[in-house]
Amino acid sequence: xEKRFKIWETAALLALCVTLLGGVWAQGRQNELSGKxxxxxxxxxxxxxxxxALKLHVRDAVxxxxxxxxxxxxxxxxxxxxxxxxxxxxxIAAESASEGRAVRVTLGQERYPLRRYEGFTLPxxxxxxxxxxxxxxxxxxxxxxxFPPLCLTAVEGDRLQSVMGREDYGIVTExxxxxxxxxxxxxWGELMNCIS
Numbered sequence: 652x653e654k655r656f657k658i659w660e661t662a663a664l665l666a667l668c669v670t671l672l673g674g675v676w677a678q679g680r681q682n683e684l685s686g687k688x689x690x691x692x693x694x695x696x697x698x699x700x701x702x703x704a705l706k707l708h709v710r711d712a713v714x715x716x717x718x719x720x721x722x723x724x725x726x727x728x729x730x731x732x733x734x735x736x737x738x739x740x741x742x743i744a745a746e747s748a749s750e751g752r753a754v755r756v757t758l759g760q761e762r763y764p765l766r767r768y769e770g771f772t773l774p775x776x777x778x779x780x781x782x783x784x785x786x787x788x789x790x791x792x793x794x795x796x797x798f799p800p801l802c803l804t805a806v807e808g809d810r811l812q813s814v815m816g817r818e819d820y821g822i823v824t825e826x827x828x829x830x831x832x833x834x835x836x837x838x839w840g841e842l843m844n845c846i847s
Contacts, residue, residue, distance in 0.1 A: 688773075689730050689798040692761060693783045695790030696752055702790050705750060710793055712748035713741055713783055714802050721800055727779060730798035734758055734781055745783050755784040766794070 691713065695706035720737060724730035734741070735758060742756040761780035766773045773796075781797060795802035 687727055688778060688796050689727050689734070690761070690763065690778045690780045690794055691783070691797040691802060692763075692780050692792060692794045694785060694788040694792040696786035696788070697790040699790070702785070705748075705752070706785060706790065706793055709745050709748045709754070709783060709785060710802075712744045713781075714797070716741060716744035717781075717797060718800055721798055724798055727798055731758065731779060734797075741781070741783070745785075749785055752785045755782075755788075757782045757784075763794070 691710070693706050693710045693713070696702045717734070717737070720733055721730050724733055738756055738758060742754055745754045745756060758781050759779070760777050761782060762777050763773070763775060763780075765775045780794075
């Protein structure tokens, strides 16, 4: 006896296939984007106003220390190698501004939510991250892109585009024709955040 799929079963199977293929593409694009960036994540002791202000002071000390050292980095891997060699000095710079708070500094993979910056948006996903945690790290956080160095100034489109390439830059700035691609990556990243 021959069994045929009903129309709704075929449509559901086709929708599942399209969703999975879209997810695989989005995950690949997000991985490609995240492979070009290195982020800085500073987490305050608490949400008290003085701790939030101190978090920004520590951020400034870390960026002041790192910025001149990262000027020669050509790509994320070079920036990562520089930061790996400087982790102890980054911790010392952070401690100098932490007013006695304990400071933990690590470099590794970290999951980020969708983040809109002035002029571009980064999809949710896993990024290489320099993480600076003050005390218990129970306060609000602050993050930016430490490579390419976009933390201190407004986004320099030429610098970001030179590191990311034209197509990836078009996706994160949601230029004409890239909006749908970004939305797929954004949707997939948020789905992966919910699952994990």
